[in-house]
Amino acid sequence: EGLYAPNMAYRTGPFAALGIPLMNGQADYMTMLNERDGGVGGVPVDFSECETGYSTEKGVECYEKTKGTAIVTQPWSTGITLQVLPKTNVDEIPILAPGYGFSPMSEGGTFQWAYNPPASYWDGAYMIVSHIAGGDMSTLKGKKIAFLHLDHPFGKEPLPLLEQMAEEHGFELVPVPVGLKEMQNQSAQWLQIRRERPDNVIMWGWGAMNSAAIQEAVKTRYPMDQFYGVWWAGHDPDLAAVGEEGKGYKSISWSMPQPDSGLMADIKKYVIDTGKTQTTEDQLNSVFYQRGLVMSMMLAEGIKAAQEHTGNATIGPKDLRWGLENLNITDEKLAELGMEGMVPPFSTSCSNHTGHSGAWILEWDGAKFTQASDLLQADQSVIKSLAEAKAAEYADANAPWPVVECDS
Amino acid sequence: MFEGADAVMDASAGYVTEDGRQIGGVLMEMKNITLRFGGVVAIKDISFDIREGEIRAIIGPNGAGKSSMLNIISGFYTPSEGSVWYQGAPRPPMRPYEVARMGVARTFQNIALFEGMTVLDNVMTGRLTKMNAGIANQALWWGKARDEEVANREKVEEIIDFLEIQAIRKTPVGRLPYGLKKRVELARALAAEPSILLLDEPMAGMNVEEKEDMSRFILDVNDEFGTTIALIEHDMGVVMDLSDRVVVMDYGKKIGDGTPDEVRNNQDVIDAYLGVQH
Amino acid sequence: MFYRTSGQFKTSYTADMALFPVRQDAILLAIILAFAWVILPLTASEFAFQTLLIPILIYSLAAMGLNILTGYAGQLSLGTAAFMGVGAYACYKLVTIMPWMNPVVAILLSGVFSAGVGVAFGIPSLRIKGFYLAIATLAAQFFLVWLFEKWAWLYNYNASGAIQVPTLQMFGVTVAGPTASSHVQYYVVLGIVSLMTILCINLTRGTLGRTWKATRDMDIAAELIGINLMKSKLTAFAISSYIVGVSGALFVFMWRGAAEPNLFDIPLSFRILFIAIIGGLGSILGNYLGAILIVGLPVILNTLPETFGIPISSATVEHLNIMIVGALIVFFLIIEPHGLARLWALIREKLVIWPFPH
Amino acid sequence: MLDAGRTQETLLEVNNIEVIYNHVILVLKGVSLSVPKGGITALLGGNGAGKTTTLKAISNLLHSERGEVTKGSVIYKGERVQDLDPAALVKKGVIQVMEGRHCFEHLTVEENLMTGAYTRHDGRGAVDADLQMVYDYFPRLKERRKSQAGYTSGGEQQMVAIGRALMSRPECILLDEPSMGLAPQLVEQIFEIVKSVNENEGVSFLLAEQNTNVALRYAHHGYILESGRVVMDGSAADLRENPDVKEFYLGMSEEGRKSFRDVRSYRRRKRWLS
Amino acid sequence: MDFLNSLLVQPFADMFAAPDFLMQVLWEGLVSGILYALIALGFVLIFRSSRIFNFAQGIMVVFAALTLVGFHEMGVPAWISVILSLGVMFVLAVSIERVVLRPLVGQPDIILFMATIGITLFLIGFGELIFGGENKIMITEELGIPTGEFIFEPFGGFLLLEQKDVTAVVVAAVLVIALLAFLNKTRMGRAIRALGDDHQAALSVGISLQTIWVLVWFIAGIIALVTGIAWGARAGVSFALEVIAYKALPVLMLGGLESITGAIIGGLMIGLFEKLFEIYWGQPLLGGNTETWFAFVLALFVLLFRPQGLFGERIIERV
Ligand SMILES: Nc1ncnc2c1ncn2[C@@H]1O[C@H](COP(=O)(O)OP(=O)(O)OP(=O)(O)O)[C@@H](O)[C@H]1O
Ligand SMILES: Nc1ncnc2c1ncn2[C@@H]1O[C@H](COP(=O)(O)OP(=O)(O)OP(=O)(O)O)[C@@H](O)[C@H]1O
Ligand SMILES: [Mg+2]
Numbered sequence A: 001e002g003l004y005a006p007n008m009a010y011r012t013g014p015f016a017a018l019g020i021p022l023m024n025g026q027a028d029y030m031t032m033l034n035e036r037d038g039g040v041g042g043v044p045v046d047f048s049e050c051e052t053g054y055s056t057e058k059g060v061e062c063y064e065k066t067k068g069t070a071i072v073t074q075p076w077s078t079g080i081t082l083q084v085l086p087k088t089n090v091d092e093i094p095i096l097a098p099g100y101g102f103s104p105m106s107e108g109g110t111f112q113w114a115y116n117p118p119a120s121y122w123d124g125a126y127m128i129v130s131h132i133a134g135g136d137m138s139t140l141k142g143k144k145i146a147f148l149h150l151d152h153p154f155g156k157e158p159l160p161l162l163e164q165m166a167e168e169h170g171f172e173l174v175p176v177p178v179g180l181k182e183m184q185n186q187s188a189q190w191l192q193i194r195r196e197r198p199d200n201v202i203m204w205g206w207g208a209m210n211s212a213a214i215q216e217a218v219k220t221r222y223p224m225d226q227f228y229g230v231w232w233a234g235h236d237p238d239l240a241a242v243g244e245e246g247k248g249y250k251s252i253s254w255s256m257p258q259p260d261s262g263l264m265a266d267i268k269k270y271v272i273d274t275g276k277t278q279t280t281e282d283q284l285n286s287v288f289y290q291r292g293l294v295m296s297m298m299l300a301e302g303i304k305a306a307q308e309h310t311g312n313a314t315i316g317p318k319d320l321r322w323g324l325e326n327l328n329i330t331d332e333k334l335a336e337l338g339m340e341g342m343v344p345p346f347s348t349s350c351s352n353h354t355g356h357s358g359a360w361i362l363e364w365d366g367a368k369f370t371q372a373s374d375l376l377q378a379d380q381s382v383i384k385s386l387a388e389a390k391a392a393e394y395a396d397a398n399a400p401w402p403v404v405e406c407d408s
Numbered sequence B: 001m002f003e004g005a006d007a008v009m010d011a012s013a014g015y016v017t018e019d020g021r022q023i024g025g026v027l028m029e030m031k032n033i034t035l036r037f038g039g040v041v042a043i044k045d046i047s048f049d050i051r052e053g054e055i056r057a058i059i060g061p062n063g064a065g066k067s068s069m070l071n072i073i074s075g076f077y078t079p080s081e082g083s084v085w086y087q088g089a090p091r092p093p094m095r096p097y098e099v100a101r102m103g104v105a106r107t108f109q110n111i112a113l114f115e116g117m118t119v120l121d122n123v124m125t126g127r128l129t130k131m132n133a134g135i136a137n138q139a140l141w142w143g144k145a146r147d148e149e150v151a152n153r154e155k156v157e158e159i160i161d162f163l164e165i166q167a168i169r170k171t172p173v174g175r176l177p178y179g180l181k182k183r184v185e186l187a188r189a190l191a192a193e194p195s196i197l198l199l200d201e202p203m204a205g206m207n208v209e210e211k212e213d214m215s216r217f218i219l220d221v222n223d224e225f226g227t228t229i230a231l232i233e234h235d236m237g238v239v240m241d242l243s244d245r246v247v248v249m250d251y252g253k254k255i256g257d258g259t260p261d262e263v264r265n266n267q268d269v270i271d272a273y274l275g276v277q278h
Numbered sequence C: 001m002f003y004r005t006s007g008q009f010k011t012s013y014t015a016d017m018a019l020f021p022v023r024q025d026a027i028l029l030a031i032i033l034a035f036a037w038v039i040l041p042l043t044a045s046e047f048a049f050q051t052l053l054i055p056i057l058i059y060s061l062a063a064m065g066l067n068i069l070t071g072y073a074g075q076l077s078l079g080t081a082a083f084m085g086v087g088a089y090a091c092y093k094l095v096t097i098m099p100w101m102n103p104v105v106a107i108l109l110s111g112v113f114s115a116g117v118g119v120a121f122g123i124p125s126l127r128i129k130g131f132y133l134a135i136a137t138l139a140a141q142f143f144l145v146w147l148f149e150k151w152a153w154l155y156n157y158n159a160s161g162a163i164q165v166p167t168l169q170m171f172g173v174t175v176a177g178p179t180a181s182s183h184v185q186y187y188v189v190l191g192i193v194s195l196m197t198i199l200c201i202n203l204t205r206g207t208l209g210r211t212w213k214a215t216r217d218m219d220i221a222a223e224l225i226g227i228n229l230m231k232s233k234l235t236a237f238a239i240s241s242y243i244v245g246v247s248g249a250l251f252v253f254m255w256r257g258a259a260e261p262n263l264f265d266i267p268l269s270f271r272i273l274f275i276a277i278i279g280g281l282g283s284i285l286g287n288y289l290g291a292i293l294i295v296g297l298p299v300i301l302n303t304l305p306e307t308f309g310i311p312i313s314s315a316t317v318e319h320l321n322i323m324i325v326g327a328l329i330v331f332f333l334i335i336e337p338h339g340l341a342r343l344w345a346l347i348r349e350k351l352v353i354w355p356f357p358h
Numbered sequence D: 001m002l003d004a005g006r007t008q009e010t011l012l013e014v015n016n017i018e019v020i021y022n023h024v025i026l027v028l029k030g031v032s033l034s035v036p037k038g039g040i041t042a043l044l045g046g047n048g049a050g051k052t053t054t055l056k057a058i059s060n061l062l063h064s065e066r067g068e069v070t071k072g073s074v075i076y077k078g079e080r081v082q083d084l085d086p087a088a089l090v091k092k093g094v095i096q097v098m099e100g101r102h103c104f105e106h107l108t109v110e111e112n113l114m115t116g117a118y119t120r121h122d123g124r125g126a127v128d129a130d131l132q133m134v135y136d137y138f139p140r141l142k143e144r145r146k147s148q149a150g151y152t153s154g155g156e157q158q159m160v161a162i163g164r165a166l167m168s169r170p171e172c173i174l175l176d177e178p179s180m181g182l183a184p185q186l187v188e189q190i191f192e193i194v195k196s197v198n199e200n201e202g203v204s205f206l207l208a209e210q211n212t213n214v215a216l217r218y219a220h221h222g223y224i225l226e227s228g229r230v231v232m233d234g235s236a237a238d239l240r241e242n243p244d245v246k247e248f249y250l251g252m253s254e255e256g257r258k259s260f261r262d263v264r265s266y267r268r269r270k271r272w273l274s
Numbered sequence E: 001m002d003f004l005n006s007l008l009v010q011p012f013a014d015m016f017a018a019p020d021f022l023m024q025v026l027w028e029g030l031v032s033g034i035l036y037a038l039i040a041l042g043f044v045l046i047f048r049s050s051r052i053f054n055f056a057q058g059i060m061v062v063f064a065a066l067t068l069v070g071f072h073e074m075g076v077p078a079w080i081s082v083i084l085s086l087g088v089m090f091v092l093a094v095s096i097e098r099v100v101l102r103p104l105v106g107q108p109d110i111i112l113f114m115a116t117i118g119i120t121l122f123l124i125g126f127g128e129l130i131f132g133g134e135n136k137i138m139i140t141e142e143l144g145i146p147t148g149e150f151i152f153e154p155f156g157g158f159l160l161l162e163q164k165d166v167t168a169v170v171v172a173a174v175l176v177i178a179l180l181a182f183l184n185k186t187r188m189g190r191a192i193r194a195l196g197d198d199h200q201a202a203l204s205v206g207i208s209l210q211t212i213w214v215l216v217w218f219i220a221g222i223i224a225l226v227t228g229i230a231w232g233a234r235a236g237v238s239f240a241l242e243v244i245a246y247k248a249l250p251v252l253m254l255g256g257l258e259s260i261t262g263a264i265i266g267g268l269m270i271g272l273f274e275k276l277f278e279i280y281w282g283q284p285l286l287g288g289n290t291e292t293w294f295a296f297v298l299a300l301f302v303l304l305f306r307p308q309g310l311f312g313e314r315i316i317e318r319v
């Protein structure tokens, strides 16, 4: 039958706008492997989707439905991730949550079955703040930074880190929550921003919230170059709607579209031209579509590692867990995959389920996103200690929670 | 099975009717009642009394304020001026359900049955004031709740027998024809064992035969249980035959009060209401 | 023929008021109970427990709570989910503050909190009626969900703002948390739901039930025949919210394992309202029928394309699902506006006189 | 009191109709009657006899109550009208005044009357003239023209309902229990108006009534309906003299009017039911 | 003391300190209020004519806007797209009348309410199937709606009014006046109101339910399209817009379910008060986001004193 790696997609509901290009990218990568190489290690990958509409309830239903035969769970929402996290300990099935989920999941000793490579939200928040500081955190003193976020587990994720940093570096953090129902009607939030006059705005937004926020920012005359978004807030069409006026807007990203890469050539050849996709032509070089490719690459590499480790082409969830824990995405590896520059190199281990690849700042130039920084890195000494503390807290609150000591 | 009001009555009052029934003292008295709705004056300074054991009719043209008067008696409207005296004392302002618990039961001009319930349940609601088992008891269908249910069911069955509606006991009232609905409404009112029963056009929309039945029930209730009855009706035949005394209202004012014969011959009443002499 | 009731005479009012005056009903119920308590647990798969059995029971209970308020007492509420939330958060606080507490006791206790909140939000019903009241209940819906989001104490200051069910044990058996077995959870849910059902049946056929129905059918008349509307409405709010609260606690503790505030948002309220209405307002049985339909239908629809091997993307299936559920709601309302329970009653009436048409 | 001068041309004819509610409740079991042009025809009978149902079957208002005519036909001016919708029938000149008044509570009295002219397309002038006519018949309505119908008294509402029907310039009015809940004087008044509308405007009436006494005084012809069947019919004068009608519908015994106090005795059964 | 200060003194001090900001807040409130009111108008119209509480009004807004954008994406010129979208709304009205309303005539209110929720679900599924879930951009410029800004500098501050918002306000005003005239002065309008009071009686005087309902749902569809354009111009068009439709509910409650005037005034009040509350009390004191519930609570309080809303028809309670 092949390797069953279902994806809990959301092509419906209020967040579909974001989900569709990402899920297209993910699916296309696997289709390409199946077409070109007959799958991974000669075994085809069954990458069918289970629609959740970003509803946690449906997500759990998908999890229950697939967990018997699936080798991995890709929950695709922080809410679903949190929900299935305890269950995976029992069911022994790895969660792959690339670039989302619960930041302390990097602590592999505590979260043995959860992986969120290549970077966590805390990494992202840290890098944005350090970019604002221009590398010198002391310049932050006395600054005011507004944190515009979805009032939802996802949006609140970076708060503990940002609060800690604000205290440490002496800037004022103004959290500005956006309710799920207010996503498209943010005038109150932007009035607050106008009143507070923050030096920077960091946005942790999702779905329709981002485009509304960008439009409001333009309207309020907020200087775009002081406005930063998480990697989910760097969706090309959102910016295209404001065009020139969005010039200067920045988004952190651990992926970078590479239109001329070898991978894209293969994708075109095996997937697009054969019509085995839902992708539209104009999506191909967007940030989100190509990020989807990277996500599936991580899964495929995990599978490969597991196959090599066990010596079997057909692997189970436990084997994949080992594979995801031993990802080693080097520059050479990326070159081999035809993905140079699409994602920074990183590797995972038992004590590091995230990889902490670092990320770039992308900047909207009025027509497209361009790379606007070198590779940034979060200071892991700060993040690690916070993650350890929060992981311990989590294990405590959910006792008895199995925890292992990591050797590596 | 019903006891009338057992309060002490004004001993001096009381009279004997033509057919020899002893009527007691004043049970309820309206004193200078005025009722306004915004600018509309529905009732203007009306006073009259209802004596224990009598059948008192209220008649008058449409919109005279008869139903409003009944609504005042049963506490649904609060008079703008004046007050209702009950058993010799002014009644403090109270909610309709409190009035009902004092022994005032009624039927409605436009049938107000609980359409979603069966006849039996409708009549049982008339006895809700008599049931007071706790929620826990009821939830477990145990002890007091259960005994109460059985005891009250027996009472209700007596009333159902009395009004000859046994056959439709378990029928949802929504499905009943008009005449039977009116009868069920009467049953519900009787179930409360009222000391005074207010009937708002109990015979509207009935044919002669059914009116005859209804008359029989009203007389029996009055006779057997000594229940005081206040009655609004447009069928002059019924009013003249059944009632002991009649109040006539017109545009919110009282234009006559007395025995049916007195009223029938009152020129004001003829002009305002009867049209031709009945 | 199987449903012939002739020959079954009642000789006392007590017998006439028994729960199942018709023998066949009692037999049918016995069969269903046997299924629920013995046969299903033996045969059902893990998937069936998690996506059908447990949620159907929990949704039935929530709908029953709503039905008390809307179907029996006539007060339309659109805020059911928020009261489930109150139950769930109350239960979470109870078990985290007092970890020694028996989980079932905690679940039953948590209903008390939502009953209290329910009464507070029920007070406007004394003045406000009909759709105005329905919209007013949305105030509870939106305010409470907002509160779940903002009041960090409720979720023990978790960074994510979500609550996570800890592992709970009762008499040495794990009943909640990730390691609890579906069988155990199913029995806990079934036990509580069965108990609540019996209590609800008794309440709705007795004094209180009649008070509520009178309030529903014509509140003015009810007050004029001696019913204290305030008491009637507020008890309905209290009892309804209690049941809904318990169902909310079960929802999170016996099924979902975790919850974020917007889980208790308006779509859940509507789903429960659907169950109550499609099942039949003013009926206890209807809640089960409605839940089977509304919970079961999407699960079945989801598996259909696979079973028939129709190549169709999961998103399209989802779109079609939503359309079909919407269309079916309209369809069932047209077939029998009084719900599946009434449909069953009609069938039963026909069976009683079968083989004669009238 | 059949008017000799009137034409005997049949305006409306009901042939053996059967009506079933909710697919199961058989209410009319073959009712036939005819309404002569320019006449007042009374449909009498007890509660639940099927009077309202008959009228609704004619005016095609049964559908919204889940009822349907399963047999027989309704002929108006020689044309089958069963399959028309109510609006088309109103245009043809048949309008029903429903039992229990059914005014539009939140519309003013005058707006209520104006809705009666909904199907008309003969210009403002004509409608205004008819409005004036209605006010002439019912001066009381003119006084209350600006108040919401929901706040007018029962009698006034009945006047509104009849006036509203007149506004459609009908040829035939189906009048359902006009006397219900009205004071005796008003009952007379309303029937007087019916009579003068009938005489002055030439409108035919089919009226369902429980108040047999009054109805037979104003009608030309009567039908008596019991449990969904016509059990008797004849000219109003004949019916009034019939001993059964006298006993059961007029409340008279051989010795004249009975008192309601004396009805506690055993009653004779109706002959036609045994 | 501190608390009282921040509750009763500070907000007003803030208002005085930055009057230009206050004016901006009021304007934003006003604009969202108008947009809520537009959604509410559709509700009111349908409620008046049939006592149906049309929950689908919100989704009709989304659906209408998506249709418009969808046609334009297919290359149809903007104004032709508008006409085609109106055609679609008409077909929708006819189908809803045929398939849903006609078989349900005479059923209790709550059943019809449920049916409209069924319609809502159907339209969501259907709309996503056809248009996909992506956020679309309203064709504001193509429709000739001005997109510039008016900038004022009151008290030396800064006040920005977007021209498209101004357009929305003007359109809303025109729509309301037209609707009021239609309902109160025309034969059809009277028939619509009559129908709302008593279906049976309306039938009996020859008012055709079918015609009126199709008409009313079609007008509601037109209002939905206008609303969709106005909202879409602000926030883009996607199904996420549906949640905004909930805001029409407190507006209805406050204004009264059957009042056109009520919808407008209720909308303005809700828009203004919720914005003021959020900015001056909600954000500083309650952690923000009070807009999700404030409107409902405000309406609830008003209802405690006027159970039929500010402009609703008095509930006639008689026995
Ligand atoms: N709740 C109310 N609000 C405003 N006006 C009212 C109200 N109730 C009654 N009225 C008015 O008071 C007057 C008296 O009405 P009431 O119902 O008492 O008359 P009635 O004598 O019972 O007439 P009928 O014989 O037609 O029943 C009428 O003009 C009526 O419109
Ligand atoms: N919508 C309905 N569904 C079911 N049965 C009905 C319906 N309407 C009337 N009936 C039944 O049909 C029978 C005849 O009713 P109808 O209203 O025609 O009687 P009526 O002669 O007008 O009586 P009344 O004098 O009470 O108005 C009654 O038994 C009634 O219960
Ligand atoms: Mg009256």
Ligand SMILES: [Mg+2]
Pocket: D051, D052, D053, D099, D176, D177
């Ligand atoms: Mg009738």
